[in-house]
Amino acid sequence: MKDGRIFLGLALLAAFALNALGSSFNAYYYDVCVSIGINIILAVGLNLLIGHTGQFSLGHAGFMAVGAYTSAMLTNHFLPSFLRLTGSTDSTFFSHCFFFAVLMIGGLGAGLIGLLVGIPSLRLRGDYLAIVTLGFGEIIRVLILNTDALGASRGLSVKVSSTDLFWSFGLAAVTVYVVASLVNSTYGRGFLAVRDNEIAAEAMGINSTKYKVIAFVVASFFAGIAGGLYAHHKQFLTPEGFNFFKSIDVVVMVILGGMGSTAGVILAAIILTLLPEFLRYLSHLNGLPHWAQPLLENRLILYSLILIVIMLVRPQGLFGELRWFSKLGRRKTQ
Amino acid sequence: MDLTLFLQQLINGISLGSIYALIALGYTMVYGVLRFINFAHGDIYMLGAFFGFALAPLLAQLFPAGAGIYGAVAILLTAMALCAGMGIIIEKLAYRPLRDRPRLTVLITAIGVSLFIQNMTQYFVGAEPKGFPELIPIQAIDGLGKLTVLTSQATIIGVTLILLFLLRFIVMKTKLGMAMRALSLNPTACSLMGVNNGRVISFTFALGSALAAAAGILVAFDSPSIDPMMGNTPGIKAFVAAVLGGIGNIPGAALGGLILGITETMVVGYINPNLRDAIAFAILIVILLCRPSGLLGKVEREKV
Numbered sequence: 171m172k173d174g175r176i177f178l179g180l181a182l183l184a185a186f187a188l189n190a191l192g193s194s195f196n197a198y199y200y201d202v203c204v205s206i207g208i209n210i211i212l213a214v215g216l217n218l219l220i221g222h223t224g225q226f227s228l229g230h231a232g233f234m235a236v237g238a239y240t241s242a243m244l245t246n247h248f249l250p251s252f253l254r255l256t257g258s259t260d261s262t263f264f265s266h267c268f269f270f271a272v273l274m275i276g277g278l279g280a281g282l283i284g285l286l287v288g289i290p291s292l293r294l295r296g297d298y299l300a301i302v303t304l305g306f307g308e309i310i311r312v313l314i315l316n317t318d319a320l321g322a323s324r325g326l327s328v329k330v331s332s333t334d335l336f337w338s339f340g341l342a343a344v345t346v347y348v349v350a351s352l353v354n355s356t357y358g359r360g361f362l363a364v365r366d367n368e369i370a371a372e373a374m375g376i377n378s379t380k381y382k383v384i385a386f387v388v389a390s391f392f393a394g395i396a397g398g399l400y401a402h403h404k405q406f407l408t409p410e411g412f413n414f415f416k417s418i419d420v421v422v423m424v425i426l427g428g429m430g431s432t433a434g435v436i437l438a439a440i441i442l443t444l445l446p447e448f449l450r451y452l453s454h455l456n457g458l459p460h461w462a463q464p465l466l467e468n469r470l471i472l473y474s475l476i477l478i479v480i481m482l483v484r485p486q487g488l489f490g491e492l493r494w495f496s497k498l499g500r501r502k503t504q
Numbered sequence: 505m506d507l508t509l510f511l512q513q514l515i516n517g518i519s520l521g522s523i524y525a526l527i528a529l530g531y532t533m534v535y536g537v538l539r540f541i542n543f544a545h546g547d548i549y550m551l552g553a554f555f556g557f558a559l560a561p562l563l564a565q566l567f568p569a570g571a572g573i574y575g576a577v578a579i580l581l582t583a584m585a586l587c588a589g590m591g592i593i594i595e596k597l598a599y600r601p602l603r604d605r606p607r608l609t610v611l612i613t614a615i616g617v618s619l620f621i622q623n624m625t626q627y628f629v630g631a632e633p634k635g636f637p638e639l640i641p642i643q644a645i646d647g648l649g650k651l652t653v654l655t656s657q658a659t660i661i662g663v664t665l666i667l668l669f670l671l672r673f674i675v676m677k678t679k680l681g682m683a684m685r686a687l688s689l690n691p692t693a694c695s696l697m698g699v700n701n702g703r704v705i706s707f708t709f710a711l712g713s714a715l716a717a718a719a720g721i722l723v724a725f726d727s728p729s730i731d732p733m734m735g736n737t738p739g740i741k742a743f744v745a746a747v748l749g750g751i752g753n754i755p756g757a758a759l760g761g762l763i764l765g766i767t768e769t770m771v772v773g774y775i776n777p778n779l780r781d782a783i784a785f786a787i788l789i790v791i792l793l794c795r796p797s798g799l800l801g802k803v804e805r806e807k808v
Contacts, residue, residue: 308785316778418615470619477615
């Protein structure tokens with residue numbers, strides 16, 4: 171337990187230091203850095219579900235959308251009156267407090283939807299679950315598209331930009347801490363048991379549906395948090411930003427990093443955030459053959475190849491053996 | 505309730521349902537022999553339409569006077585053959601090396617294959633929708649009173665019926681069909697009886713892909729706008745149809761397709777057109793909760 175707290179404290183300090191440096195970054199690098207933090211939250215959360223519990227979800231973007239839209243609406247409607255209520259001159263502090271509360275509510279909202287979706291669908295086997303979660307993700311997107319109060323297809327703008335490097339990396343560290351502690355605890359062995367053999371786990375007295383639902387709700391919660399960060403970073407939300415391909419992005423991070431390896435998934439999240447940017451840079455180089463440019467600009471061609479090749483050649487992922495966080499939350503034994 | 509309107513919706517539903525049925529058969533047959541969901545099946549349907557699109561100018565060159573109905577049949581058969589080949593290639597390259605791996609591995613590969621086909625097609629032909637040439641004249645059939653039945657709808661229903669009978673013949677009366685049925689019962693015992701399992705699996709993929717290609721061409725007759733992402737929604741809906749009928753069960757897939765198509769047009773016509781894509785998922789969730797083995801499927805106990 172002690173290791174974990176030290177890790178969390180150090181990571182939060184690092185995030186704080188990074189944030190102090192962040193003001194000197196140019197806007198593009200700043201944007202990429204914040205996105206890395208958000209993607210780490212998404213991927214590590216989904217890894218709890220796919221990697222540790224063995225349940226496949228293709229609707230992660232839907233839960234991200236719930237968190238993003240919830241927190242965006244709260245900020246747009248209540249932030250000014252909250253600041254007036256506090257009556258303080260130092261509004262940065264209070265607006266950050268408000269931001270934290272809003273993120274939590276967004277996360278809880280996504281977790282609640284995750285619970286509603288998870289209870290009926292997690293009784294299903296893997297391949298069915300993939301289709302059902304895909305369906306729910308699409309339903310959430312279509313609902314937003316048809317709700318005028320949420321901006322429908324016009325999109326929704328968020329009035330303040332509260333997300334900074336501290337929030338993005340700080341919450342990423344919290345996500346890593348929570349997921350690693352959860353999986354490595356005695357209680358968390360249940361997730362692995364359900365993944366490795368559901369029937370055997372049931373025979374050992376593990377309530378597999380309960381574990382699956384918990385994993386699903388926790389993953390949705392963190393997707394909601396990531397959505398809130400995304401909303402207050404980009405300051406503009408459209409339903410199209412949360413389509414099926416966004417879910418695929420996160421799935422590819424988990425698969426490339428190695429299902430069940432937190433460290434691997436973090437590395438993959440970083441790589442896959444930087445890679446499209448790098449490819450975009452490459453595609454603008456001079457002297458490139460004309461057929462190469464669209465190939466470089468469509469990240470999905472590369473992502474689909476990653477999925478196929480990784481599964482054929484290295485199903486444990488690029489960094490599947492990395493176990494940096496396997497000590498977090500584990501009790502010391504004699 | 506207006507009877508004409510109801511009949512009209514019913515005909516529209518049957519023609520839509522025929523398409524779902526053709527695609528669903530591929531899902532269900534592959535599930536029967538390999539126990540996995542071929543996510544890339546909807547993209548084979550898309551490829552079928554695009555093969556037809558590419559073949560049509562070729563045909564026009566060969567027969568400048570217009571080949572008429574024979575041209576349409578030739579294009580349909582060629583596209584089916586090409587897609588059957590694609591199905592075999594995909595199975596050989598992507599799925600066969602994973603034969604004994606966990607289910608999740610194969611599922612992820614299938615998602616990868618699906619995305620790859622879509623995006624490579626988009627790379628080669630562009631993302632914007634293409635107009636499919638009018639191979640058969642689309643007009644209303646005379647003499648049906650107030651009902652409007654388009655020639656394209658009649659073609660869809662007719663060709664689907666022919667293909668269904670052909671499929672039934674292949675599965676029930678030929679040796680390969682018997683091998684398919686044996687394989688879906690017990691792969692090990694099947695290979696002990698001298699069946700070349702690999703060849704039967706290839707044949708199953710070819711058969712399913714050919715049916716999906718036929719669906720793609722038939723859809724392009726009726727609504728002549730095709731694009732590389734057109735396989736996504738019908739693919740998922742056809743999967744729902746396969747589950748509805750009982751996955752692994754061939755008559756069930758045809759029945760599920762028809763039910764889904766009719767339900768969808770009825771909901772769109774009488775309740776709310778915005779629900780068009782949501783209805784399939786609602787059906788899927790209800791069927792998985794109430795009767796996971798589907799309408800015609802048998803309950804299978806999972807054993808350790």
